[in-house]
Amino acid sequence: MSHSYFDTENNGRKSFELPGARPHYNPDRPGQVEHIFLDLHLDIPKQSYHGSCSIRLLPIRSGIDRLVLDAVNLNIQSVQVDEVVQKFDYDGEQLAIKLDQPTEQGKRILIAIAYSAEKPQRGIYFIQPDKHYPHKPTQVWTQGEDEDSRFWFPCFDYPGQLSTSEIRVRVPKALVAISNGELIETIEEGSEKIYHWSQQQVHPTYLMTLAVADFAEIRDEWQGKPVTYYVEKGREADAKRSMGKTPRMVEFLSEKYGYPYPFPKYAQVCVDDFIFGGMENTSTTLLTDRCLLDERAALDNRNTESLVVHELAHQWFGDLLVIKHWSHAWIKEGMASYSEVMWTEHEYSAEEAAYYRLIEARSYLSEDRSRYRRPMVTHVYREAIELYDRHIYEKGSCVYHMIRAELGEELFWHAIQTFVQDNAHKTVETVDLLRAIDKATGRNLAFLFDQYVYRGGHPDFKVAYSWDGDANLAKVTVTQTQADKNSSKNLFDLKIPIGFGYVQKDSTEKLSTQHSALSTFTVRVNEAEQSFYFPLSAKPDFISFDVGNHFLKTVTLEYPLPELKAQLESDPDPISRIYAATALAKKGGLEATKALSKALTKEPFWGVRVEVAKQLAEVKLDQAFDGLVVGLKDKSPYVRRAVVNALATIKTYDSYKAVKERVQDGDRSYYVEAAAATAIGAIAAANLDEKPKEEKVIKLLKSVLEEKAGWNEVVRSGAVNGLAELKTSEAALNLLLEYTKQGVPQALRLATIKALGKISVGQTPVNLERILDRLAELAKETFFLTQVAVVTALGKMETPKAIDILRSLAEQTPDGRVRRYADEEIANVQKHIGPETALRQLREELDQLKKQNQELKSRLENLEAKSK
DSSP states (O other): OOOOOBOGGGTTOBBSOOTTOEEOOOOOOSEEEEEEEEEEEEETTTTEEEEEEEEEEEESSSOOOEEEEEOOSOEEEEEEETTEEOEEEEOSSEEEEEOSSOOOTTOOEEEEEEEEEESOSSSEEEEOOOSSOTTOOOEEEEOOTTTTGGGTSOBOOSTTOOEEEEEEEEEETTOEEEESSEEEEEEEETTEEEEEEEEEEEEOGGGOOEEEEOEEEEEEEETTEEEEEEEETTOHHHHHHHHTTHHHHHHHHHHHHTSOOOSSOEEEEEETTOSSSEEOOTTEEEEEGGGOOOTTGGGSOOHHHHHHHHHHHHTTBTTTEEESSGGGTHHHHHHHHHHHHHHHHHHTOHHHHHHHHHHHHHHHHHHHHHTOBOOSSOOEESSGGGGOSTIIIIIHHHHHHHHHHHHOHHHHHHHHHHHHHHHTTEEEOHHHHHHHHHHHHOOOOHHHHHHHTSSOOOOEEEEEEEEETTTTEEEEEEEETTSOTTOOTTOOOEEEEEEEEEEOOOTTOOOOGGGEEEEEEEEEEOSSEEEEEEEOSSOOSEEEESTTOOSOOEEEEEOOHHHHHHHHHHOSSHHHHHHHHHHHHHHOHHHHHHHHHHHHHHOSOHHHHHHHHHHHHHSOSTHHHHHHHGGGGOSOHHHHHHHHHHHHHSOSHHHHHHHHHHHHHOOSSHHHHHHHHHHHHHHHHSOOSSOOOHHHHHHHHHHHHHHOOOGGGHHHHHHHHHHHHOTTOHHHHHHHHHTTSTTSOHHHHHHHHHHHHHHHTTSOHHHHHHHHHHHHHHTTOOOHHHHHHHHHHHHTOOSHHHHHHHHHHHHHOSOHHHHHHHHHHHHHHHHHHTTHHHHHHHHHHHHHHHHHHHHHHHHHHHHHHHHO
């Protein structure tokens, strides 16, 4: 699958544990569940079903006279054990069966529960057309992770229980039903059809699934096993474009993990209104239909490819090896996220994989910085779904990479393969991974796990360099800025390679990243501040800290300008070049601007060009614009998008004109068009000397809304975000409110709901009330994504009234994620309300001063350059 509580342990960060968090453990096991059989009859128009759930249990001990199952809001009609009716108590959440005959160890029992459900609120979802969305398909699908299977069938609902399963379901004849394992028979009866699926390999309840619709089926295969794609009819070409690499991915992962794909088939089913990106149900992954790409979207959207390989990786990590408890979810989510990196390396290049890893690391770093810091393994939470954050996905991926860097290629894969082979069809905890590494390699990586897994945080390095020409000594000073000077508590103890680079010019005097020789030394960094001295034969051109950039960290480089320029041009590692670009932008000035501008045209790897564009915008000089605007013609859509985003922060009439051209003429990439539509609003909202008429900008964005309905509403959502930038405009607000109505395509409607929060901060009190009323109305809708959009909007507001709506949403939502987001946003709004309004005024005045200052500085730099 894809807070205002400060605590001293977290260095002023908010705590992960919200009020109400408590330790969670797996319940005691009465025995081993061996098999679950669901026999269901769906009534789709009434959003209901009835049938039976049979569970075969092998008792672990004798004398148990009461069994407690999870079952939420189901109508329990009767319970039988070995065909004898039993008494039971049911409180709407747990079903307690009183056994006439207490259990005997080793003597199997068969529990049969007859039940029904009407309009279930979770677990199983009925999707149907309605008056607002007449073209919506008719579908039924389930979602079990983390603890939602109990909402659609009675079960022992925790990941520690593994059993085989089968599902027999009766549906209207026109529809197809897909489930785990193999289809063992279909029977037609009148206007209905019965599908009978059987899953022979053990798995937990949260991975049992059912998906029903009038799907088109596209067949592929891997080594004779069916690989199938199910999508809405008419989207077959999109399905092949989006999922067609699956057989090659199965081959790749089977080889990497040292274990051939373990299930009888692999199906990917794209469903409407899905509440995740994808879900790795055993042998039958469900995906959101929003991942289906058209031709233009495929130009610069690799998210789908990453999603496909992520869910496929789970068939091993998560489904073949099942976590024993939610607290160890990083083992599966980290590896599925790391498999995205591995696939990128395999399919594209090592550079692309390194950049992918950097993006993952940043994603975690931003959560650590602005949301909370936590150990990756913790069993203290309110609801297990809270654990599904960037700490287990992205940080988990970075930890797997550090293990790989520590062990080296050969031993790493040997360890992973040992882990998979030893634990196939079993449950695992974090310690099992350490044991497998030890068994396969003899290496004890507890030191790495203690620092990165069992406690929160990461090292923040500051690296300074100086050269002593008399002694031919390089001095490198490394400071761990995350640590308290007087305590060793937050220190990291790592062996880090430091490289000294010598640029080799070829005969034509051209510099080239291909021609840099690195001389590398490994040092132990384990104190708050350390200086290292390196005797070198000659002064290096640049310094590379953490050669290969394998450690998860933040790093601030304090090198002289010439070394940073040489590193940006010649360091063989793209991530080091990116760090150099960041440090150059911090230094600012004309020389740094020139070096960055040159890199934007000369740098061979698009990922570095993207970062250079971002950094150029950070240099507050008018000359940065000239360097940037060239990038609008870059052949990579990723770079063009980054340039447009950067221009949005340079709020001048020139940047307005450059971006406006992009909105009017369009771009091959949806994402570049969307970025331009957002940017034009952002620039127009600024206090420009020649202010473009607000009406003109609104008219332009309105034309985008009226004419650019395209794939997943990406472009029109960009226009909506552009309107939201015009925070004082009533006309922009009126337009936005129109697009929050039912009947507006869902992706666009969700983007518009979120935008209401942004535009609210500059509106009049009367208009603010209109926004609050609309959000209060929208908060009553039950769809998960609508609730998330409402919470996001409210979190950006600066009025106590937003808190009331968030509170009532938190109390009423059945979704743990929405509840958590709402609680966190309440804290954010409280922060906004404080002395913020006075601050905002000061900020605006400061921005004006900064702008005047920038003009003066730019003129000065020009004069100085001329006088030289």
